[in-house]
Amino acid sequence: MTTSSQPDPAKLAASRAAVALVQDGMKLGLGTGSTASIMVEVLAERARTEGLSLRCAATSKATAELAARLGLRVESLDDIGWLDLTIDGADEVDPDLSLIKGGGGAHLREKIVARASDRMVVIADPGKVVDRLGAFHLPVEVVPFGFDATRVLIQRALDGLDLADRPVLQRMRGDAPFVTDEGNFILDLSLEVIPDAPALARALSAIPGVVEHGLFLGICDLAIIGRPDGSVAELRRPEEGEVPVADEDTAP
Numbered sequence: 001m002t003t004s005s006q007p008d009p010a011k012l013a014a015s016r017a018a019v020a021l022v023q024d025g026m027k028l029g030l031g032t033g034s035t036a037s038i039m040v041e042v043l044a045e046r047a048r049t050e051g052l053s054l055r056c057a058a059t060s061k062a063t064a065e066l067a068a069r070l071g072l073r074v075e076s077l078d079d080i081g082w083l084d085l086t087i088d089g090a091d092e093v094d095p096d097l098s099l100i101k102g103g104g105g106a107h108l109r110e111k112i113v114a115r116a117s118d119r120m121v122v123i124a125d126p127g128k129v130v131d132r133l134g135a136f137h138l139p140v141e142v143v144p145f146g147f148d149a150t151r152v153l154i155q156r157a158l159d160g161l162d163l164a165d166r167p168v169l170q171r172m173r174g175d176a177p178f179v180t181d182e183g184n185f186i187l188d189l190s191l192e193v194i195p196d197a198p199a200l201a202r203a204l205s206a207i208p209g210v211v212e213h214g215l216f217l218g219i220c221d222l223a224i225i226g227r228p229d230g231s232v233a234e235l236r237r238p239e240e241g242e243v244p245v246a247d248e249d250t251a252p
């Protein structure tokens with residue numbers, strides 16, 4: 001590891017388990033955030049020591065810079081085409097492996113990269129595992145043109161989904177609006193609980209100024225939850241009608 005400070009042991013454990021899934025010659029999607037950054041470090045070290053030939057597409061400028069600095073081959077998603085595996089963090093993971101992402105404001109690129117992958121693996125610490133999505137604010141990326149009108153349309157959509165009067169706040173960085181890698185703004189929806197995530201996802205996607213929301217439904221295939229003692233739990237997406245279970249002694 002090249003970081004000067006010690007990485008969080010739970011995030012490190014999840015990162016190591018995910019990087020163990022990587023095989024020589026793979027085309028990889030690299031996520032964004034503090035957990036994904038640890039994973040990129042672990043991956044770069046493994047690639048270096050084992051001489052792995054990997055092609056990587058990053059989900060943010062920050063991850064692209066980190067990965068390239070650590071010697072990984074970073075290319076555009078269009079140059080690579082299709083990915084074998086994407087490894088990314090998450091803000092919330094529920095038992096169906098539905099996710100909230102976008103705490104770092106990168107969920108647009110993250111979703112494009114994840115959907116362009118044969119497999120998406122999420123890495124997280126136990127604090128990210130929830131029974132029901134919604135305690136973490138839901139990020140929505142919005143184009144600057146007509147921003148206020150888009151906010152009104154989002155609020156009206158929430159009204160129709162038993163989520164009236166929930167705060168819809170523009171994300172700021174200091175005194176200025178937060179601007180994504182794609183040049184857009186973020187609205188953070190404080191919902192507390194999301195009664196019907198597919199209905200909310202549909203309603204948000206139907207609003208013209210919304211570029212992408214942070215609900216990842218039916219996208220994640222495996223969640224690796226690291227524990228502070230270095231062990232991991234693996235949560236798999238249940239088949240239709242199946243009750244979700246964690247593997248072996250893997251309750252996070």
Ligand SMILES: O=C(CO)[C@H](O)[C@H](O)COP(=O)(O)O
Binds near residue numbers: 031091101102
């Ligand atoms: O979705 C993301 C960025 O847009 C991150 O994956 C998510 O916010 C988790 O970040 P961290 O690992 O720092 O908690």
